[in-house]
Amino acid sequence: MRDQHAERPASVTRPVLDEDSALRFLLQGTARETGDEFFRALVRNLSRAFGTLGAWVTEYDPAARRLKALAFHLGGELIDWEGGIDGTPCAQVVEEARLVHLPDRVLELYPGDPELRATKAVSYMGVPLQDASGTVIGHLAVLDTRPMPEEPRLVAVLQLFADRAAAELSRLRAEQGVREREERLAGLVGGAMDAIVELDDRLRITLVNAAAEKLFGGKSASLVGRDLETLLAPEVAEKLAALAKELVRARPGQQNGWIPDGIRGRAGAREFRAEATLSCHLRAGRAFHTLILRDLEDRLEAEARIRTLSSEATYLREELRELANFDEILGRSPALVSVLHEIEQVAGTDASVLVLGETGTGKELIARAIHQASRRRAAPLVRLNCAAIPATLIESELFGHEKGAFTGATERREGRFALADGGTIFLDEIGELSFELQAKLLRVLQEGEFEPVGGSKTRRVDVRVISATNRDLDEMKKARTFREDLYYRLSVFPLRLPPLRERGDDIVLLADHFARKYARKMGRELAPLTEAAKRQLMAYDWPGNVRELANVIERAVITSRGGSLNLDRAVTGMESRPDAGTTAGNGPGPSAILTAREIEALERENLRRTLEACDWKVSGSGGAAERLGLKPTTLTSRMKALDIRRPD
Numbered sequence: 001m002r003d004q005h006a007e008r009p010a011s012v013t014r015p016v017l018d019e020d021s022a023l024r025f026l027l028q029g030t031a032r033e034t035g036d037e038f039f040r041a042l043v044r045n046l047s048r049a050f051g052t053l054g055a056w057v058t059e060y061d062p063a064a065r066r067l068k069a070l071a072f073h074l075g076g077e078l079i080d081w082e083g084g085i086d087g088t089p090c091a092q093v094v095e096e097a098r099l100v101h102l103p104d105r106v107l108e109l110y111p112g113d114p115e116l117r118a119t120k121a122v123s124y125m126g127v128p129l130q131d132a133s134g135t136v137i138g139h140l141a142v143l144d145t146r147p148m149p150e151e152p153r154l155v156a157v158l159q160l161f162a163d164r165a166a167a168e169l170s171r172l173r174a175e176q177g178v179r180e181r182e183e184r185l186a187g188l189v190g191g192a193m194d195a196i197v198e199l200d201d202r203l204r205i206t207l208v209n210a211a212a213e214k215l216f217g218g219k220s221a222s223l224v225g226r227d228l229e230t231l232l233a234p235e236v237a238e239k240l241a242a243l244a245k246e247l248v249r250a251r252p253g254q255q256n257g258w259i260p261d262g263i264r265g266r267a268g269a270r271e272f273r274a275e276a277t278l279s280c281h282l283r284a285g286r287a288f289h290t291l292i293l294r295d296l297e298d299r300l301e302a303e304a305r306i307r308t309l310s311s312e313a314t315y316l317r318e319e320l321r322e323l324a325n326f327d328e329i330l331g332r333s334p335a336l337v338s339v340l341h342e343i344e345q346v347a348g349t350d351a352s353v354l355v356l357g358e359t360g361t362g363k364e365l366i367a368r369a370i371h372q373a374s375r376r377r378a379a380p381l382v383r384l385n386c387a388a389i390p391a392t393l394i395e396s397e398l399f400g401h402e403k404g405a406f407t408g409a410t411e412r413r414e415g416r417f418a419l420a421d422g423g424t425i426f427l428d429e430i431g432e433l434s435f436e437l438q439a440k441l442l443r444v445l446q447e448g449e450f451e452p453v454g455g456s457k458t459r460r461v462d463v464r465v466i467s468a469t470n471r472d473l474d475e476m477k478k479a480r481t482f483r484e485d486l487y488y489r490l491s492v493f494p495l496r497l498p499p500l501r502e503r504g505d506d507i508v509l510l511a512d513h514f515a516r517k518y519a520r521k522m523g524r525e526l527a528p529l530t531e532a533a534k535r536q537l538m539a540y541d542w543p544g545n546v547r548e549l550a551n552v553i554e555r556a557v558i559t560s561r562g563g564s565l566n567l568d569r570a571v572t573g574m575e576s577r578p579d580a581g582t583t584a585g586n587g588p589g590p591s592a593i594l595t596a597r598e599i600e601a602l603e604r605e606n607l608r609r610t611l612e613a614c615d616w617k618v619s620g621s622g623g624a625a626e627r628l629g630l631k632p633t634t635l636t637s638r639m640k641a642l643d644i645r646r647p648d
Helices: 019-030 035-050 089-096 114-119 152-190 210-216 234-249 297-325 334-347 363-372 394-399 435-447 473-478 484-490 506-522 531-539 545-558 596-613 624-628 632-641
Strands: 054-061 066-074 082-084 100-102 123-130 136-144 195-199 205-208 256-258 263-267 270-283 286-295 353-356 381-385 424-428 464-469 493-496
Touching: 019 035, 019 152, 035 054, 035 066, 035 136, 035 152, 066 136, 089 100, 089 123, 089 136, 123 152, 136 152, 195 210, 205 210, 210 263, 210 286, 234 256, 234 263, 234 270, 234 286, 334 363, 334 493, 353 363, 363 381, 363 424, 363 464, 381 394, 394 435, 435 484, 473 484, 506 531, 506 545, 545 596, 596 624, 596 632, 624 632
Parallel strands: 353 464, 353 493, 381 424, 424 464
Antiparallel strands: 054 066, 054 136, 066 082, 100 123, 123 136, 195 205, 195 286, 256 270, 263 270, 270 286
8 A cells, every 4th residue: 555644734733732631532432333433533532632633543463574554544634554663753662562752853863754744744643552561553643833741741641542542452353263264164164075063062054164055065054953863864863862961970171972883874865874973072061062973974985986897897807817718719721710700890880880790600709800800909808698688787787887776776877888988898688688779879979979767867888789580670660569670770781600510620629629629628638620520510400500519519518438529429410411421420310210218308409409500599589499390488498308407
């Protein structure tokens, strides 16, 4: 603030009151005033009582060596003023903490003070303002353009009101300190992450911070005055009341404690769990309590997320183990070479691929090959067999769910699309999806977004989709059981896998690979496949394709004798292709007459082989009953009669 002053006209007369009148005048003029009004009344009346040009009361800043006017009366006006003490008569007052009286020639003593020159001052009298410790906190002064002879009783009056001004300034400073502490405390409490609630001796809310407002879902005005028990579960309210009584009776220093097992609170319809502490303090003879709550919901959700990530890591480890055991794509047949060329063409793009082929042809292996050759190979390949998940749960498997979305959904869970973000998802048996779920899958393919079950927040993902089926989706389109728009989205690049019977010598190549694999796994030595064994394998139609071949060779290794595969045991009952020109192994020829026991054994083996080729799926599309041309109930009855059970 700029230094300011006013020059008093020489024609103004200033009557001087006697000592008693001055005292009475000052007392009457300031008795009812406090704060800023007191200081203004003081300097106004002091200037009149003493008959001086000016009077002022200031606050001293020792660090800056400056005075700032609390009130400054000069030439009949109140003005703002602030200035340094160096080179002024005020310096002697505040530095030496004593009254300084300069009855005349003040300009000769302080020629460098511009304010003295501007007012043509002649005399000056100043008294320090001191707090209870004796520290100078300001000063009270009068200034005149006439000599100011010493009047002991007027000096005493000035000193008296200097003390009064010092007391008022100290009071204001104390109040300011209290306000600042309250503001800091309010900032500390208000900015705390934990909810802080003050309660009276009847456990009614008297104060809440912002975190408590958020936790209980209400503003301070709606919470203050309420009984705390209305915001707590009944058993929690009883426990809290009992602890409050204990704390009132506890010794000083021990009037606080944890609330065992925390509390369950209510915020409208929402319940929450929180850790809690309760403390007691006395104020004006009454007991007050401070309840501090830490919301556990965020932590519990984070823990649930950690559990979800752990389960996802477990899933990925299982995928890696399966990948480690998955056989390479083996074969040299023109049909397979054509497929491998198509994989090479499409892998570098993000086009959706629909893998078509019979059960057991290795559709998942093809999906892995596409993923590993793509730019997404560093991200996960997540798979889901749509036929293996109940219809009521498959949406949750695909898109995840929020806590409480359905019965049993006790935790939030990520779905397969979220897990595959940045990578590839392989949806096997895509034809088994319900019509309703097909629409939600179409949205992911078109927009790259979905909502978890029970959630309202849209999740965006970047996922390449590879799907597979052994069903005729064209026929399903015509029957309106498969969405036409979804079909075209999925089959941007259709890829048909040849059945094993169309792969010629690949059958022998694969059989030899499986034989060496299972022999190594079982610690056995095997001789190479004989020509008779090769003919026997080539003669069979392989309805179960590569998966069935792997099962047959594994059985042959298990039952091998003398280092030779026991194909007779492994392929009993196999029917050859009509054009094979030979029977399967050493089984009965076309003209052989079979006993009832042999027919039963033949039927049992045929049913078991079909069930294995269909992954023990009895009914439905692609099931064993459909493949055998039987009703599912008939097949189930024959399985019971022949004691055929799915292995554990």
